[in-house]
Amino acid sequence: MSDSSVSEKSDSTASSICISQKEPISVHQEVAPKKVSPRNEELCTYLHGVTFLGSSAIENPTSHGDCLSLMAELKSGGMSAVPFTLTIPVSSRGCVKLVDPCSGDVERSIPVNKILFCCPGVNNVSDCLSFTVSHSNNEMYSCYIFQFALQETLRVAISCFTQAFSLQTAHSLPARMTDPILLTFSVDIREGDKRGTFYSVPREKEMFKLRKDYQKNILINVIQNERPMIPILRCGGVFLLPDKFSNWGNFEMLDDLEFVFVDSKTLTISVNWNPTLPSYILLNSETPKQTKLSFAIAVDIIFPHITEPVRFVVEVNARVYPSNERFFFYTNRKPYIDNFLLKLKSSDANEDGDTMTSSKFQVEYVQSASAVGPFEHKAIYKSNHVDDEDDDMDDFIISGQGTVSQDCAEDVLTLWGKLLSEWTDENVHPQNLRPLVFRGIPDALRGEVWQRLVGLNHEEQLITAFRYLLAQDSHFEAVITRDISRTFPAHDYFKEADGVGQEALLKLTKAYSIYDEEIGYCQGLTYLAAALLLHLPEEQAFCVFVKVMTDYNLREMYKPGFDELYLRFFQLDRLIQEYLPPLHAHFKELDMQPHMFASQWFLTLFTAKFPLFMVYRIIDIVLTEGVNFIFNISVALLRVSQGDLLKLDFEEANKYLRVTVPKRYRCNDEADELIKIAVTIKISERKLQKLAKEYHSMKEVEAQEDPSIVLERERKRLHAEVLRLERENDALARELVGSKIDLRNQLNKTEEMLEETRVVLNQKFDALKEAEENSHQMQSENTNLKQLIRKESEQFEQQLNQKSKIIEEYKDICKRLNTEKDTLEIKCQQISESISSCSKCKEAVSSIDLSSNAAPAIHNISIDDSLEQELAAVKLELVESQCQKQELEHKLTEALAELSRLNHPRHNSLLSKTSTFLGNTFSKSKDVSQ
Numbered sequence: 001m002s003d004s005s006v007s008e009k010s011d012s013t014a015s016s017i018c019i020s021q022k023e024p025i026s027v028h029q030e031v032a033p034k035k036v037s038p039r040n041e042e043l044c045t046y047l048h049g050v051t052f053l054g055s056s057a058i059e060n061p062t063s064h065g066d067c068l069s070l071m072a073e074l075k076s077g078g079m080s081a082v083p084f085t086l087t088i089p090v091s092s093r094g095c096v097k098l099v100d101p102c103s104g105d106v107e108r109s110i111p112v113n114k115i116l117f118c119c120p121g122v123n124n125v126s127d128c129l130s131f132t133v134s135h136s137n138n139e140m141y142s143c144y145i146f147q148f149a150l151q152e153t154l155r156v157a158i159s160c161f162t163q164a165f166s167l168q169t170a171h172s173l174p175a176r177m178t179d180p181i182l183l184t185f186s187v188d189i190r191e192g193d194k195r196g197t198f199y200s201v202p203r204e205k206e207m208f209k210l211r212k213d214y215q216k217n218i219l220i221n222v223i224q225n226e227r228p229m230i231p232i233l234r235c236g237g238v239f240l241l242p243d244k245f246s247n248w249g250n251f252e253m254l255d256d257l258e259f260v261f262v263d264s265k266t267l268t269i270s271v272n273w274n275p276t277l278p279s280y281i282l283l284n285s286e287t288p289k290q291t292k293l294s295f296a297i298a299v300d301i302i303f304p305h306i307t308e309p310v311r312f313v314v315e316v317n318a319r320v321y322p323s324n325e326r327f328f329f330y331t332n333r334k335p336y337i338d339n340f341l342l343k344l345k346s347s348d349a350n351e352d353g354d355t356m357t358s359s360k361f362q363v364e365y366v367q368s369a370s371a372v373g374p375f376e377h378k379a380i381y382k383s384n385h386v387d388d389e390d391d392d393m394d395d396f397i398i399s400g401q402g403t404v405s406q407d408c409a410e411d412v413l414t415l416w417g418k419l420l421s422e423w424t425d426e427n428v429h430p431q432n433l434r435p436l437v438f439r440g441i442p443d444a445l446r447g448e449v450w451q452r453l454v455g456l457n458h459e460e461q462l463i464t465a466f467r468y469l470l471a472q473d474s475h476f477e478a479v480i481t482r483d484i485s486r487t488f489p490a491h492d493y494f495k496e497a498d499g500v501g502q503e504a505l506l507k508l509t510k511a512y513s514i515y516d517e518e519i520g521y522c523q524g525l526t527y528l529a530a531a532l533l534l535h536l537p538e539e540q541a542f543c544v545f546v547k548v549m550t551d552y553n554l555r556e557m558y559k560p561g562f563d564e565l566y567l568r569f570f571q572l573d574r575l576i577q578e579y580l581p582p583l584h585a586h587f588k589e590l591d592m593q594p595h596m597f598a599s600q601w602f603l604t605l606f607t608a609k610f611p612l613f614m615v616y617r618i619i620d621i622v623l624t625e626g627v628n629f630i631f632n633i634s635v636a637l638l639r640v641s642q643g644d645l646l647k648l649d650f651e652e653a654n655k656y657l658r659v660t661v662p663k664r665y666r667c668n669d670e671a672d673e674l675i676k677i678a679v680t681i682k683i684s685e686r687k688l689q690k691l692a693k694e695y696h697s698m699k700e701v702e703a704q705e706d707p708s709i710v711l712e713r714e715r716k717r718l719h720a721e722v723l724r725l726e727r728e729n730d731a732l733a734r735e736l737v738g739s740k741i742d743l744r745n746q747l748n749k750t751e752e753m754l755e756e757t758r759v760v761l762n763q764k765f766d767a768l769k770e771a772e773e774n775s776h777q778m779q780s781e782n783t784n785l786k787q788l789i790r791k792e793s794e795q796f797e798q799q800l801n802q803k804s805k806i807i808e809e810y811k812d813i814c815k816r817l818n819t820e821k822d823t824l825e826i827k828c829q830q831i832s833e834s835i836s837s838c839s840k841c842k843e844a845v846s847s848i849d850l851s852s853n854a855a856p857a858i859h860n861i862s863i864d865d866s867l868e869q870e871l872a873a874v875k876l877e878l879v880e881s882q883c884q885k886q887e888l889e890h891k892l893t894e895a896l897a898e899l900s901r902l903n904h905p906r907h908n909s910l911l912s913k914t915s916t917f918l919g920n921t922f923s924k925s926k927d928v929s930q
Contacts, residue, residue, distance in 0.1 A: 044089040044097075045160045049149035051081040052098060053128070060647070061132035061141040062308050067119040071128045074145045086146065088160035096131075096164075113257050116141070116236060116302075116309070118161045120154065129157055134237065134253070180341040180367075181230050186221040187297060187314050188335035200333040207292055208318040208336070211325055212284055213276060218254070219335075220269040220299060221262075230342070235259040236300030236309040238271040242282040243295060251298050252279050269299065287319045305361050306344070312366065314338050341367040365737075398490040399527065401611055401666075408442040416445055426455045429624070437624045438679055440617055440672075447535035453623040454547035462543045469511040476513040476521035480506060487526040491612075494530060504538050505530055511542060516549065522558045524600065527607035531615060552627045557602055568602050569594040571691045572634055575683065579635050583642045590650045591724055597657040601634055609662040614671040621675070628688060629678070636678035637661055650727060813888060 053074040060066055085099040089112060096115070098108040114133050121128035130145045148154040190198035191214040198217045202209045210216070218238065224230075239251035256272040275284040287293055294317050300309040316336050344361040415436060423430055441449050474480070484502050488494040493501035508529045513521040528548070532541040549555040556564040572594045577584040587593075600608045605622055607615045622629050638645070641661055645653050665671045702710060 044087045044094060045156070046099075047086040047088065047148075047153055047157055047160075048101065049153055050084055050086040050157075051147040051149075052084045053081055053145040053147055055142050055144045058132060058141050058143040061116045061134065061143070064119055067117070067130045067132070067143055068121060068125060070143050071121050071125040071130055071145050075125055075128060075147065081147065086157065088157065089164055090160075091164065094164070110144070112164050113234065113259065115161075118158070120158055127151065127154065129154055131161070179228055180343040181228055182224070182226050183312070183340045183342060184221075184223040184225065185299065185312060185314055185338050185340065186223065186335045187316060187338070188219040189318075190217045190219060191215070192217065200335070202327050202333050203336070206317060206336075208316060209327060210275075210283070210318050210320050212286060212320055212323045214323065216273040216275060218271050218273055218297065220271075220297075221335075222267040222269065222299070222301065224265050229265070230303055230344075232261075232267050233302045233304055235267065235269050236302045238269060239298040239300070240273065240280070241296040241298065242280055243293075251296075267301075283318070283320065285320060286322055292317050292319055306363065308363075310342065310363055310366065312340050313368070315368075338368060341365075343367070365734075399486075399488050399608055401490040408444070412439075413442060416442060416449075420445070420448065420452075423452060426452050426457045429453075434624060437620050438675065441620050443535075443616070446616065446620070447540070450532070450535065450544055450619075450623060451540060454544050454551065456540070456543050456547060459543045462546060463539045465515065466511050466539055466542045469514045470507055472514050474510045474513045474521075477506075477510055480509050480513065480521055480526070483523060483526050484509075488530045491530075491534070493534060501530075501533070504533050504541075507538060508533065508542050508545065512545060512549075515546065516555065519549075519555050519558045522603075524603040524608065525558070527604040528554075531607050531612075531619060534612075548623070552622070554605075554627060565599070565602060566595070567692055567695050568630075569598065570695045571688055572598055572631060574691050574694075575631055575635055576638060579681070580638055580642055583638060583645060586646050587653075590653060591720060592650060592653060596654060598634060602630055605630065606633065609658070611662070611666050611671070613668055614665045614674070617671060617675055621678075628683065628685065631683050631688070632678040632681045633674070635681050635683070636674055639677065639681075640664075640674065650724070654728075817888060 053071075056070050056074065058066055058070065083101060084107065085101045087097040087099060089095060091112075095109045095111050097106050097110075099106055110133055114135075116132045116134055118129070118131040120126075121130070127149075128145060128147050130143050132141050132143050134141055146157075148157065189201050189208050189210070191201050191211060192198045201211075220238070222232065235257065238254045238257060240254055241251050254271040254273050257269070258271070259267060259269045262268050274280070283293060283295060294315065297314045297316065299312045299314070301312065302309050314336070315338075343364040343366075345364045346361060415432075419430055419432065419436065423433075437449075484494075484505050485497065487505060488501075491501075493499075494505065496502070505526060509521060509526055512525070512529075513519075529541065529545055532544055535541075536544060553564075557568065558565075573584075576587070576594070600606075605615070606618050610618075618629075618633055641656070641664075644660075645656060648656055665674060
């Protein structure tokens with residue numbers, strides 16, 4: 001049936017609607033969708049007269065404004081619209097289908113459980129309807145746009161979507177929800193066998209016992225048993241985080257989501273989990289003994305009257321076993337239970353009042369029973385670009401970060417060297433200076449170039465003043481000392497307390513506080529001074545600092561009352577309005593003023609939060625072009641971040657400008673691109689003067705106004721400021737609660753680590769004590785052994801000396817006896833020769849017995865007187881020799897007895913040989929003497 005026939009035969013609100021899968025009902029019948037049992041999943045509602053305008057990617061799938069923009073774009077885009085028959089199931093397990101009205105073929109099928117948000121059009125797109133769909137990757141969403149020929153058909157479509165999203169009877173909600181809502185989550189993990197049957201895995205000591213490579217299914221029951229209760233529309237998805245301690249932006253969406261309402265209080269959710277995928281490798285690897293895995297399961301629940309899905313995160317522990325592990329059948333297989341408190345607060349509904357898009361409540365907090373306190377509810381779907389830029393928005397970049405490359409191309413150094421050689425007049429800049437500065441001054445030459453840019457030419461007067469001021473006292477010294485430790489804490493030169501860098505910074509800022517009495521000292525001065533000290537000695541840095549403050553009018557912004565600084569804020573606000581109108585309108589809607597984010601930009605020349613290499617580039621250009629170049633940098637920063645800022649609320653935008661924007665420029669390429677954008681922005685001096693004149697005129701008019709009007713305006717401004725501060729206070733309170741939870745969790749983990757460390761330390765202490773005792777014992781034994789060895793050594797040395805002495809005596813005796821023997825032998829030979837001529841004497845001598853018993857026979861021999869005299873003399877000599885021999889024998893006997901007493905085998909052998917030799921010698925001597 002064509003759309004034209006519908007319009008001709010229907011004069012009011014008749015629509016071509018068909019219920020069930022049979023032929024359409026007559027167009028003259030005015031009907032409503034047939035109410036069917038939720039268990040009957042085959043029935044659906046057919047809607048004719050529907051035109052499919054197309055689909056488009058969308059970043060925020062729950063944004064009403066984005067959906068309306070896409071509707072208007074596709075409706076007015078002139079694209080070829082295709083007529084279709086739209087079928088909407090009555091069950092959340094069915095699919096929304098686009099059916100060709102001619103052939104009846106299904107052109108596209110979209111599961112209801114993939115639909116996140118349904119949005120009807122308003123105003124010029126009031127005849128349109130859109131819904132957003134999530135894909136397998138939870139970071140990709142699509143928006144489908146439909147146009148309806150009749151408003152009645154559109155209303156029926158909305159009713160059908162409402163019925164498909166919710167199969168339970170709607171509860172009547174009170175106007176205010178004062179008490180938190182209790183929801184119980186029952187989580188059961190099941191593993192499939194070869195036949196595809198899933199069985200619950202066992203749990204031991206609050207840990208699921210999983211097996212490697214087994215397909216898994218997660219069964220979740222959401223139960224409400226206590227009042228107050230809130231109806232549940234559907235499940236928006238189940239997500240898994242393999243490591244709960246990693247970034248919570250890394251949740252992986254699980255496939256094959258199914259959910260069913262068991263009754264009005266229970267929602268059962270089933271989802272499959274393939275652990276063999278690379279993203280789940282941590283949960284599919286065998287867990288070492290005595291360790292466990294902690295992962296998180298997130299469930300997005302969509303409630304009526306709440307704009308965004310509410311995420312409930314269940315943290316569970318598990319241990320992965322080998323695939324061939326067998327578990328005892330009767331082990332505990334009960335599911336894991338966790339209770340959540342959902343606290344809601346009232347909010348204003350949308351103007352159209354439609355139940356599909358109006359928001360009656362907002363989430364104040366979601367608190368788990370396992371958590372210490374409520375944590376801040378965050379939107380599930382945020383800009384992916386923002387998440388990529390800064391995973392942890394709460395981490396400020398520390399001032400003084402960023403490495404500055406010392407490398408420079410040879411041709412660039414050649415150009416700078418030529419320029420410096422030709423730059424003779426510091427008050428006149430060379431013609432080719434600006435393009436070189438825009439490209440960046442080489443870090444090795446930066447100090448020299450800065451001095452020339454500010455016109456510093458041997459300022460002996462300033463150097464003398466600096467030396468004089470160092471000896472003076474400043475009443476700002478205590479404040480300066482306190483702020484110095486906060487200046488560039490990430491830089492090695494200023495990191496050490498009371499180090500060389502901090503001492504130099506103290507001297508410079510203290511000297512300037514005395515030099516410029518009107519300004520004295522203000523917070524922020526130390527950042528610029530520190531940047532100068534990194535390139536210049538103390539005296540030259542002070543001179544350049546004074547030049548920048550005076551010649552560049554930077555000190556005007558530090559004067560009491562900060563009138564010049566507020567003028568800069570006014571000029572920046574008008575420049576944002578001129579160059580970035582959408583962002584200016586968004587800031588005005590949020591009541592965000594430039595002084596909330598740009599004060600440090602003007603007072604510190606961006607040195608407080610931005611990386612050093614970007615800070616140096618900005619200072620290069622400011623010293624060349626003037627302090628007004630800060631406007632170029634500010635507008636460039638906002639232009640680059642405009643897309644993200646337009647999607648953020650007040651707190652998020654404020655944090656984005658303070659934290660995320662500086663982090664964006666942690667690499668040189670990003671800084672170079674920003675400088676290029678800033679240089680292209682043309683902000684003339686005449687335009688700034690005109691804005692300054694407008695600002696002063698406005699101040700003069702305000703000064704001439706009636707005081708009551710001024711006070712009323714001031715009261716309104718203060719009231720708005722109080723409201724803003726209250727919002728900030730609420731945001732800070734939520735952050736504080738979240739920080740307390742994080743700190744409590746960290747404290748618990750630290751206490752566990754401390755306890756484990758204490759146990760290990762006690763074990764190490766006992767082992768060390770035992771080792772010390774063993775060491776003392778070994779040292780004592782070593783000392784005793786050394787004393788024993790020393791004593792034995794001394795005794796041995798003494799004995800060796802004694803034996804050496806005895807041996808020397810024996811050698812002397814042997815030598816003397818040998819001498820006596822030789823003498824006796826010679827005398828005997830002489831006697832024999834002397835009597836050889838006389839036969840009688842010879843015969844007599846031969847018959848003489850030299851022994852004692854033969855001596856008397858000699859006297860009976862008759863010899864000559866001369867011979868008798870000679871013989872008597874010889875006898876006398878023999879007797880004397882015998883006496884000496886007897887004496888030697890006596891001494892030898894005593895020595896042998898002494899050596900025998902020592903009982904040493906080696907000495908006994910030596911003495912034995914000596915005794916034998918001496919015995920033989922004495923016997924020979926006796927024979928000779930005889």
